[in-house]
Amino acid sequence: MAAETSPVLINQRPFDSKSTIISSHHSSVLTNNPNDSIIVAVDDIEIPTVDYTMLFADDLDKRSIALEHMGQVCEDFGFFYLVNHGVSDSTFEGVFKGISEFFNPTEIENRKQYEKKNPTDRIRWGLRSSPGGENREYLKVIAHPQYHCPTKPAGFSEAMEEYFKRLRVIVNGLGKAVSKSMGFEECYIEKAFKLDSGFDMSAMNVYPPNVRSKGSIGVANHTDPGFFVSLIQEVNGGLQILSHNGDWINVYIPPNAIFINLGDQLEILTNGKYKSHVHRVVVDNNKVQRITVATLHGPSLDSFVCPAPEFIDEYHPPAYRGMTYKQSLEANGDDEIDAQSCIEQIRIE
Ligand SMILES: O=C(O)CCC(=O)C(=O)O
Numbered sequence: 001m002a003a004e005t006s007p008v009l010i011n012q013r014p015f016d017s018k019s020t021i022i023s024s025h026h027s028s029v030l031t032n033n034p035n036d037s038i039i040v041a042v043d044d045i046e047i048p049t050v051d052y053t054m055l056f057a058d059d060l061d062k063r064s065i066a067l068e069h070m071g072q073v074c075e076d077f078g079f080f081y082l083v084n085h086g087v088s089d090s091t092f093e094g095v096f097k098g099i100s101e102f103f104n105p106t107e108i109e110n111r112k113q114y115e116k117k118n119p120t121d122r123i124r125w126g127l128r129s130s131p132g133g134e135n136r137e138y139l140k141v142i143a144h145p146q147y148h149c150p151t152k153p154a155g156f157s158e159a160m161e162e163y164f165k166r167l168r169v170i171v172n173g174l175g176k177a178v179s180k181s182m183g184f185e186e187c188y189i190e191k192a193f194k195l196d197s198g199f200d201m202s203a204m205n206v207y208p209p210n211v212r213s214k215g216s217i218g219v220a221n222h223t224d225p226g227f228f229v230s231l232i233q234e235v236n237g238g239l240q241i242l243s244h245n246g247d248w249i250n251v252y253i254p255p256n257a258i259f260i261n262l263g264d265q266l267e268i269l270t271n272g273k274y275k276s277h278v279h280r281v282v283v284d285n286n287k288v289q290r291i292t293v294a295t296l297h298g299p300s301l302d303s304f305v306c307p308a309p310e311f312i313d314e315y316h317p318p319a320y321r322g323m324t325y326k327q328s329l330e331a332n333g334d335d336e337i338d339a340q341s342c343i344e345q346i347r348i349e
Pocket residue numbers: 001203205219224231238239279280281292293294
């Protein structure tokens with residue numbers, strides 16, 4: 001996640017931060033801080049849905065329609081809601097119960113054992129509360145190829161492990177489906193990203209953090225590295241994504257659907273055909289607490305990712321420099337577990 005130091009807030013018209021405004025299809029976030037700008041996003045652009053089971057339907061006609069739809073969605077949007085994905089309701093419940101117990105407001109001191117120690121940390125906790133920057137409490141864990149998680153509270157690690165196991169099935173499934181949607185053999189992505197040892201980092205987030213948020217930004221504008229990001233949440237509202245057309249869209253995830261957002265390494269591999277989209281989180285004046293789990297599903301750390309020959313021709317010269325996934329995660333002096341994007345730096349102008 002490459003959070004810019006100063007978030008870009010979109011003001012679509014001159015405004016007075018104390019007034020209520022904006023046309024009917026816009027929603028706004030007003031803060032008590034007169035220095036904060038209003039953050040505007042639209043509600044009326046529908047985010048497409050992909051039915052996971054249809055991508056593998058026995059009926060070949062249905063399967064090919066579903067794959068074609070997914071290919072179109074990846075190209076035209078770059079993000080979608082995934083339904084019928086096989087994560088059970090009880091798994092969702094276990095995950096959110098475990099996370100809310102972990103983030104018990106009276107036990108912040110206990111969590112400090114997971115503050116940044118080494119570049120090789122496999123579990124990392126942080127609490128950010130800043131007027132112009134990030135406002136969230138988070139726990140990051142490496143979920144694959146080796147699984148890491150705090151052992152307390154009881155049942156937390158088991159609940160997360162159950163969820164990550166199913167996510168790995170989805171990673172492999174989407175690897176096949178995306179490959180086929182592009183007209184390639186089904187193991188195309190699996191081979192390019194060495195998905196068997198794919199590097200997955202999961203960020204469990206609480207907004208506002210367990211002290212009141214000091215600004216309206218939860219996480220500033222960024223794209224995420226990886227093949228794709230899967231995101232689940234307990235409460236709707238706060239996540240916004242920038243569309244191809246430059247509109248900020250409010251992401252309202254249907255109950256128990258998974259929001260999928262394509263990552264930087266898929267954009268690089270496809271030489272910009274399937275894009276990684278800028279998104280951000282706004283915190284609505286501390287009104288509602290929102291828990292999310294954003295899992296970045298990456299190539300293996302040693303995968304060398306560059307635009308593939310299949311996506312290069314005289315009209316489409318390579319648009320990114322190649323490097324290993326590990327190098328790209330560390331390109332800005334960050335650690336693997338920070339999972340920061342470096343796509344802006346490796347884009348060839
Ligand atoms: O919590 C969210 O809604 C999004 C978080 C996010 O974008 C991230 O952790 O990369």
